[in-house]
Amino acid sequence: MLELKGVALLIIAIVGIGQALFLILLLLQEGKRAFRANRWLIFFAAVVCIVFVDKVLDVFLSPLTRLYLAPLFSPFVFASLPAIYLYFREISGRPVLQPARHFAVVLCVGVGIAAIAWLVSTNVEANHLLLTEQGLGFKWQAPVAVTALLLLMITVYCAQFVAYMIAIWRTCLVYHRQVQQQFGLDGAVLRNWTFELLVETSVIFAIYTAINLFDIFVFRSEWLIIIAHCGFVLVFFRISHVIATNPALFVEAAVSGGYGAPDKEVVPTDDAAGSTATARNLVDEDEVRRICRRLDQVVTRDEVIFDPLLSMPKLAQIVGVTPNQLSFVLNRYIGKSFFDFVNSVRIDHALRLLVEEPDRQVLDIAISIGFNSKSTFNLAFKKITGTTPSAYRAENMAKDVAQII
Structure with a gap:
């Protein structure tokens, strides 16, 4: 026993x-x-x-x-x-x-x-x-x-x-x-x-x-x-x-061209000022246009832009450039930091989803487009649109009702 x-x-x-x-x-x-x-x-x-x-x-x-x-x-x-x-x-x-x-x-x-x-x-x-x-x-x-x-x-x-x-x-x-x-x-x-x-x-x-x-x-x-x-x-x-x-x-990002260099640490930077001189020598006008075209293609791929662990080195690897080159192009030619660029694309999708799917929870939408929490989604949304997701949804639903009437 x-x-x-x-x-x-x-x-x-x-x-x-x-x-x-x-x-x-x-x-x-x-x-x-x-x-x-x-x-x-x-x-x-x-x-x-x-x-x-x-x-x-x-x-x-x-x-x-x-x-x-x-x-x-x-x-x-x-x-x-x-x-x-x-x-x-x-x-x-x-x-x-x-x-x-x-x-x-x-x-x-x-x-x-x-x-x-x-x-x-x-x-x-x-x-x-x-x-x-x-x-x-x-x-x-x-x-x-x-x-x-x-x-x-x-x-x-x-x-x-x-x-x-x-x-x-x-x-x-x-x-x-x-x-x-x-x-x-x-x-x-x-x-x-x-x-x-x-x-x-x-x-x-x-x-x-x-x-x-x-x-x-x-x-x-x-x-x-x-x-x-x-x-x-x-x-x-x-x-x-x-x-x-x-x-x-x-969820771990799946990047094209491999998963990264084993046993090598990459420290990214999102500050173009410190690397402008170096990047200018590495990125000519033709390369800038190629990077911009590649970015336009990448933002249409949900599995990349909605990846919750998307980072500067990972996006740079997908585009086919170094993190410093990507940071230079984003800041100098697109006028956005890495975070602002990624968040702006995500928020554009969120604007559509908030209106097209009124019964869907805000947290569910935030996670589906790559944010790890509702609070960070709200901060990014308000920074870009000037309002909150709930207020934006309520305002657009009211407009729809007014048009029907």
Whole structure:
């Protein structure tokens, strides 16, 4: 008969499996444009799902059977942090050139755990080591080879935790600076969400690491493990909630000519004054006309101009110029900054939609044309038209009624 803590762990693990699978389905529904970055969140959810499956099996299987299955399940813990790191690298526009190398440690750990399992099972059969229902734990009286391998696994895990946490935070901070430069006010929602995800995963991984070390060196506490796994379930639930309420945050732009240069950071500028001398030498009159024609073509493509993560470097890549050249042409020949140019095209579409679809919610229209929130849409709309979307819709509906009468 299961104890209370066993029942609690089983329930949490089953809920976690369901929540992870639900999150994976939500992320897959975001489409091909979102898959390149979201694949790492999908992989992260799948890894944690495997950990939850392991916990379910722990409740029903004998200690020796769990020991034999350890090489199949335990190494996946080492794949979760690289997945989060690769996700932040992808959304920051600096994808890793060879992501598979970040998971090489999983294979090495798998071999090490298989060796530990074999040594332990051999000593258990010889009655040299006691394996209880609470698991092996860390036994200093264990054979020297087992002790050495366990210490090596612990050292690798702690080193990986510290290294990836530093890399993830550095990547996220760089990304926040890029978002502030490229998306302006509309990037606040994006920055807030990525920072929330960063803090949540950092806290959960820190707790999970501390609990496992405590579990190995002091005593096994099922309740602490349950708390850690509850944290993963809550993170999955939060991500699912954000996808449902603000799906634009999980859409990654699909740019023609490739996704960008891996491992290279592009810092855009929207100030023509500092680059006018350089840009004038790079952009002659024929090139200016070509860029303007290309921009006219781009604004008719909804998948580009309505992309919620459209930025100066991405638009420049689609047009086929550098960000400085595009910024120069926009400011000097079109008379608009990058933000004003993109927002003016979007607002033109919004004007039509507000009148043609009077029953459609303003937030729905804002998201459909590339804005991440209603507040930033209202600010851009008022800056360009001098009124709010609701007031504009009410005024035009009144005109229509007056014409009918």
